[in-house]
Amino acid sequence: MTNIALKVLTENSNLMVFSLDRESGLFEHANHAFRFFQEIQGPLQNIQDLADRLPVEDRDLLQARLLGVENSPIEGTVVKFSSEGGQVYLELNMYPYSEAGISKIAGYARDVTLQxxxxxxxxxxxxxxxxxxxxxxxxxxxxxxxxxxxxxxxxxxxxxxxxxxxxxxxxxxxxxxxxxxxxxxxxxxxxxxxxxxxxxxxxxxxxxxxxxxxxxxxxxxxxxxxxxxxxxxxxxxxxxxxxxxxxxxxxxxxxxxxxxxxxxxxxxxxxxxxxxxxxxxxxxxxxxxxxxxxxxxxxxxxxxxxxxxxxxxxxxxxxxxxxxxxxxxxxxxxxxxxxxxxxxxxxxxxxxxxx
CATH class of the missing domain: 3.30.565.10 (Histidine kinase-like ATPase, C-terminal domain)
Structure with a gap:
């Protein structure tokens, strides 16, 4: 399957797919679902923007998981943050990979508020x-x-x-x-x-x-x-x-x-x-x-x-x-x-x- 095909799949997925640079924490890629989420909830330029909106306990959990993501990928971690519409619950999944010698993370999230x-x-x-x-x-x-x-x-x-x-x-x-x-x-x-x-x-x-x-x-x-x-x-x-x-x-x-x-x-x-x-x-x-x-x-x-x-x-x-x-x-x-x-x-x- 080509990279173009993968991009088509992720762009049309209901999951919020993204990738980020581990060093800077900046989101390098975000599919349509993730961009739509940003429009509703406010700009999320990097992973710290997301962490800053979480309660202290969820923020500490996410940051601790990110530090050890290379040895233990983040899977099924549910965090919540407040928005104008009330509490929003996100399930986060993140996996490390390397591109041209640079450590990066690919991941996806889904809104599990209703569940x-x-x-x-x-x-x-x-x-x-x-x-x-x-x-x-x-x-x-x-x-x-x-x-x-x-x-x-x-x-x-x-x-x-x-x-x-x-x-x-x-x-x-x-x-x-x-x-x-x-x-x-x-x-x-x-x-x-x-x-x-x-x-x-x-x-x-x-x-x-x-x-x-x-x-x-x-x-x-x-x-x-x-x-x-x-x-x-x-x-x-x-x-x-x-x-x-x-x-x-x-x-x-x-x-x-x-x-x-x-x-x-x-x-x-x-x-x-x-x-x-x-x-x-x-x-x-x-x-x-x-x-x-x-x-x-x-x-x-x-x-x-x-x-x-x-x-x-x-x-x-x-x-x-x-x-x-x-x-x-x-x-x-x-x-x-x-x-x-x-x-x-x-x-x-x-x-x-x-x-």
């Missing part, structure tokens, strides 16, 4: 769904468990005498509570396992933004349980590569456990600690804690540490083994610290970089 906003909307709906499921597992299942126990107590008190009109009523009540609680637990288990079966999809996103949406939904519903839920949002954005849906499922499981083992009037707290290479998500509660002899087994697949909640909630899903597995899929780790009678704290450590 990114759609994904954010889906995650928002998932946050609401998970908050509702959490309340179902805590409030509704707990109430059904209590009603079942009351029905059993009433049956034992009556002696289950034949001809007593209350016996069939109480028996039906007992079975109905057990059946409905089982349906909810089965649904929650299926939902959790379905999430585990979806392939890992790590994207770079702001952890604080994701947690703000999820915790906002969760806190408003958890108030109905008589438990205070507090999210301490950091002042600065925390960008890292993560599978947002799986991370929400992980937090959903941890928060569900916190609600199950925290009495009314207690508190569940979530906060983020950011370091140079790692981000730590902390989930703590003021509940009954984990007995010392069970702590070392909580992350085992077939753990004997599963316990019934304070309101009779049976354990569901794959438990903390699945939580640990999904965290490790994202390159992180999880640990627990707990004192019986005082509360429990889980700490999820995730790497900031994709590698």
């Amino acid at each position: 990114t906003e759609f994904q954010q909307a889906i995650l928002g709906h998932n946050s609401m769904k998970n908050a509702i499921l959490n309340i179902l597992s805590h409030d509704l299942v707990g109430s059904l468990a209590i009603l079942e126990k009351l029905a059993v107590l009433a049956l034992e008190t009556s002696g289950r005498k034949q001809g007593d009109p209350l016996v069939p009523v109480l028996t039906s009540m007992q079975e109905m509570c057990r059946s409905n609680a089982g349906l909810i637990r089965g649904f929650l288990r299926k939902e959790f396992l379905t999430s585990m079966g979806v392939p890992l999809n790590r994207v770079r996103a702001d952890l604080n933004d994701m947690l703000k949406g999820f915790m906002g939904q969760f806190a408003s519903m958890a108030a109905e349980c008589g438990i205070s839920v507090q999210y301490d949002q950091g002042k600065s954005p925390v960008h890292l590569f993560m599978d947002q849906d799986k991370l929400i499922q992980v937090l959903n499981n941890l928060l569900s456990n916190a609600l199950k083992f925290t009495p009314s009037g207690g508190m569940v707290r979530v906060w983020v600690e950011s370091g140079r290479d790692l981000v730590t998500i902390c989930v703590s509660d003021t509940g009954i804690g984990i007995p010392a002899h069970l702590k070392e087994h909580v992350f085992e697949k077939f753990s004997s540490s599963k316990r019934t909640g304070l309101n009779g909630e049976e354990p569901h899903g794959m438990g903390l083994w699945a939580v640990k597995t999904m965290v490790e899929w994202m390159g992180g780790n999880i640990r627990v610290d707990s004192t019986e009678g005082q509360g429990t704290e889980f700490r999820i450590e995730l790497p900031i970089t994709q590698s």
